[in-house]
Amino acid sequence: MAGRFARSLVLARASWSVIRADKELLWLPVLSVLALMLLVGSFVAPAVALGAFDAAVATGDPPAGFALVAFVFYVLAYFVALFFNTALVGAAMIRMDGGNPTLRDGLAIARSRAGRIFGYAVIAATVGLLLQALEERVGWVGRFVIKLVGVAWTLATFLVVPVLVTRDVGPIDAVKASAALLRETWGENLIGTVGLGMAFVVAYLVVLLAGGGLILLAIKAGLPFMAIVTLLLALVALVALSTLQATMQGVYSAALYRHATEPGRPFAGFTPELMAVAFKPKG
Numbered sequence: 184m185a186g187r188f189a190r191s192l193v194l195a196r197a198s199w200s201v202i203r204a205d206k207e208l209l210w211l212p213v214l215s216v217l218a219l220m221l222l223v224g225s226f227v228a229p230a231v232a233l234g235a236f237d238a239a240v241a242t243g244d245p246p247a248g249f250a251l252v253a254f255v256f257y258v259l260a261y262f263v264a265l266f267f268n269t270a271l272v273g274a275a276m277i278r279m280d281g282g283n284p285t286l287r288d289g290l291a292i293a294r295s296r297a298g299r300i301f302g303y304a305v306i307a308a309t310v311g312l313l314l315q316a317l318e319e320r321v322g323w324v325g326r327f328v329i330k331l332v333g334v335a336w337t338l339a340t341f342l343v344v345p346v347l348v349t350r351d352v353g354p355i356d357a358v359k360a361s362a363a364l365l366r367e368t369w370g371e372n373l374i375g376t377v378g379l380g381m382a383f384v385v386a387y388l389v390v391l392l393a394g395g396g397l398i399l400l401a402i403k404a405g406l407p408f409m410a411i412v413t414l415l416l417a418l419v420a421l422v423a424l425s426t427l428q429a430t431m432q433g434v435y436s437a438a439l440y441r442h443a444t445e446p447g448r449p450f451a452g453f454t455p456e457l458m459a460v461a462f463k464p465k466g
Contacts, residue, residue, distance in 0.1 A: 342440050
């Protein structure tokens with residue numbers, strides 16, 4: 184475990200070196216969140232205006248067509264998230280190939296693949312809703328099995344976005360290619376190396392504990408204004424960490440794809456020696 188965590192920190196530093204060279208990449212997760220907020224508003228506002236929520240509360244049942252609307256929302260939400268993730272991965276790959284990407288470059292890559300992204304969004308939304316529906320209808324053993332299936336799906340599709348960025352294939356072939364790359368290269372080691380998020384868990388805990396402690400102290404001292412300011416600062420810190428994590432995950436997936444398809448080739452931020460250590464065979 185300690186070795187995996189140490190390798191994750193090394194990869195985190197390498198991912199950060201790419202972001203440091205192209206800080207505009209940090210805007211892509213922010214734009215993704217803003218777009219998702221607009222999407223939610225575009226669904227919630229008409230529902231409120233039409234009294235759909237009041238009708239659901241009065242009857243105890245969702246209104247007619249709710250399932251279809253929910254599916255459409257899921258697909259569009261997946262599409263938004265995938266669109267900006269594709270832009271992020273595309274820009275990161277330009278940097279890794281020695282280029283100097285701009286925000287416009289990443290968005291142009293995503294726009295050129297919008298149809299494929301939408302196709303994969305339909306697949307991902309369908310699988311997600313199906314697993315959720317099954318989980319609600321089975322016992323605890325069934326729920327455990329379905330969660331394992333969900334984990335397997337997540338791992339199998341881990342490299343779908345880099346595949347869509349670099350190959351002229353449709354969404355189904357992208358899923359197949361992602362699963363094949365995972366199986367043929369470092370497969371099981373991925374579970375340990377995606378511990379990139381472990382570094383952020385520590386950071387989140389520090390912010391939550393420090394922020395919570397300061398808020399309690401401010402309340403006990405009779406300083407409500409300071410408590411509110413501290414709460415706002417903690418929320419800003421959490422959003423900033425979330426943005427950084429999303430950006431580093433995108434860079435990380437691009438690096439994994441490059442290593443899987445072109446082992447031994449050096450690219451910006453990630454040396455062959457680093458990748459060889461990060462994905463060394465289990466022994």
